[in-house]
Amino acid sequence: MTTRQQIRSTKGVSLKHPSGDKRFQILDATMKRHQYQQDALIEILHKAQELFGYLENDLLLYVAHSLKLPPSRVYGVATFYHLFSLAPKGIHRCVVCTGTACYVKGAAALLAAVEQSAQIHAGETTADNQLSLSIARCLGACGIAPAVVFDGTVCGHQTPELVGDRLKEYLGKEQ
Amino acid sequence: MAVKTLTIDDRLVSAREEETVLDAAREAGIHIPTLCYLEGVSEVGACRLCLVEVAGSSKLQPACVTKVAEGMEIQTNTDRLQNYRRIIVEMLFAEGNHVCSVCVANGNCELQDLAIEMGMDHVRLEYQFPDRQVDLSHDRFGMDHNRCVLCTRCVRVCDELEGVHTWDMAGRGSQSHVITDLNQPWGTSQTCTSCGKCVEACPTGAIFHQGSSVGEMVHDRARIEFIATARQKQQW
Numbered sequence: 310m311t312t313r314q315q316i317r318s319t320k321g322v323s324l325k326h327p328s329g330d331k332r333f334q335i336l337d338a339t340m341k342r343h344q345y346q347q348d349a350l351i352e353i354l355h356k357a358q359e360l361f362g363y364l365e366n367d368l369l370l371y372v373a374h375s376l377k378l379p380p381s382r383v384y385g386v387a388t389f390y391h392l393f394s395l396a397p398k399g400i401h402r403c404v405v406c407t408g409t410a411c412y413v414k415g416a417a418a419l420l421a422a423v424e425q426s427a428q429i430h431a432g433e434t435t436a437d438n439q440l441s442l443s444i445a446r447c448l449g450a451c452g453i454a455p456a457v458v459f460d461g462t463v464c465g466h467q468t469p470e471l472v473g474d475r476l477k478e479y480l481g482k483e484q
Numbered sequence: 485m486a487v488k489t490l491t492i493d494d495r496l497v498s499a500r501e502e503e504t505v506l507d508a509a510r511e512a513g514i515h516i517p518t519l520c521y522l523e524g525v526s527e528v529g530a531c532r533l534c535l536v537e538v539a540g541s542s543k544l545q546p547a548c549v550t551k552v553a554e555g556m557e558i559q560t561n562t563d564r565l566q567n568y569r570r571i572i573v574e575m576l577f578a579e580g581n582h583v584c585s586v587c588v589a590n591g592n593c594e595l596q597d598l599a600i601e602m603g604m605d606h607v608r609l610e611y612q613f614p615d616r617q618v619d620l621s622h623d624r625f626g627m628d629h630n631r632c633v634l635c636t637r638c639v640r641v642c643d644e645l646e647g648v649h650t651w652d653m654a655g656r657g658s659q660s661h662v663i664t665d666l667n668q669p670w671g672t673s674q675t676c677t678s679c680g681k682c683v684e685a686c687p688t689g690a691i692f693h694q695g696s697s698v699g700e701m702v703h704d705r706a707r708i709e710f711i712a713t714a715r716q717k718q719q720w
Contacts, residue, residue, distance in 0.1 A: 369666060381649060381652030384652070384666045385653050385663065
């Protein structure tokens with residue numbers, strides 16, 4: 310078993326990305342699947358963000374060179390769409406839905422509660438990198454309004470107290 | 485080569501079928517105001533100053549990207565259009581920080597010329613006073629984002645005439661701005677060849693020769709046309 314694993318890993322060495330970072334290998338495979346087409350830029354940026362968490366300048370430059378696109382074009386696309394982030398995100402994420410139904414049901418109060426307890430505004434990350442706060446226009450979960458997404462899980466019927474408890478978990482962990 | 489006959493401001497005009505309404509009007513000596521349009525590079529129809537009325541359609545059409553058609557009836561200077569154009573220019577002034585008295589392009593600025601043409605004696609909108617940067621990192625040129633009207637002329641000359649695509653647009657909405665490479669200081673750009681075409685193409689004083697003082701920045705538009713003709717038609 311161990312020998313087999315060793316063989317596998319030695320085989321893997323030759324396929325490894327020069328940087329030694331496996332994530333680049335996956336990114337390369339994605340670009341290859343898109344045949345390095347320039348109009349696949351958005352899909353590739355999605356993959357890059359999924360792999361690395363955010364799009365740093367070196368990563369954008371790498372994508373630009375690989376797709377033979379001007380760096381300014383890649384940067385322009387990455388900053389045009391709100392879903393792309395050029396700054397690192399926190400460990401935990403909180404997305405408050407401010408769509409019409411959630412808004413009517415008190416999303417503004419939820420947002421204010423989060424902003425107050427985390428001491429950040431929407432679109433920002435706490436200094437200790439524990440929490441990123443953002444807002445969404447509509448999650449399509451209007452039936453359970455007001456909705457908040459905690460680390461990818463949609464939670465319905467939220468109140469400032471419920472949100473506060475959850476945040477205490479997130480923000481209290483490092484203390 | 486088919487020839488189309490159309491009416492512009494009640495005058496019969498003939499034009500080749502691949503021409504735009506703006507081309508046809510200019511050939512006939514009819515003036516249509518433009519801002520983002522630049523002879524020699526592609527049209528984007530972004531500034532909406534060249535909007536004209538086409539008979540039979542309630543929608544206004546940008547003259548720079550509308551192809552001529554047989555029997556088209558066009559009005560270029562109605563009260564409605566004059567009103568819209570003035571509002572557009574006012575919005576451009578309110579959106580940036582355009583202070584002619586301290587601008588390098590004072591007296592040689594297309595935005596200023598348009599304001600005079602539209603009879604804009606004051607701006608009826610609230611000034612936004614956006615917080616924008618000045619980039620003086622390049623050896624020879626400077627970029628003052630306060631004076632930028634986002635016409636993308638620099639982006640197009642850099643891409644289409646010089647071919648290096650140093651400039652592009654970043655952000656969206658009120659956060660839109662032009663960038664060099666990865667939004668880095670112009671002087672550190674790896675792609676820029678310092679050819680200066682963007683400087684000549686800029687309609688305002690946003691991109692300028694360093695060392696120019698108030699009113700000293702004179703754009704040499706003929707240079708752009710010369711290079712475009714040389715590149716595209718092999719004629720010098």
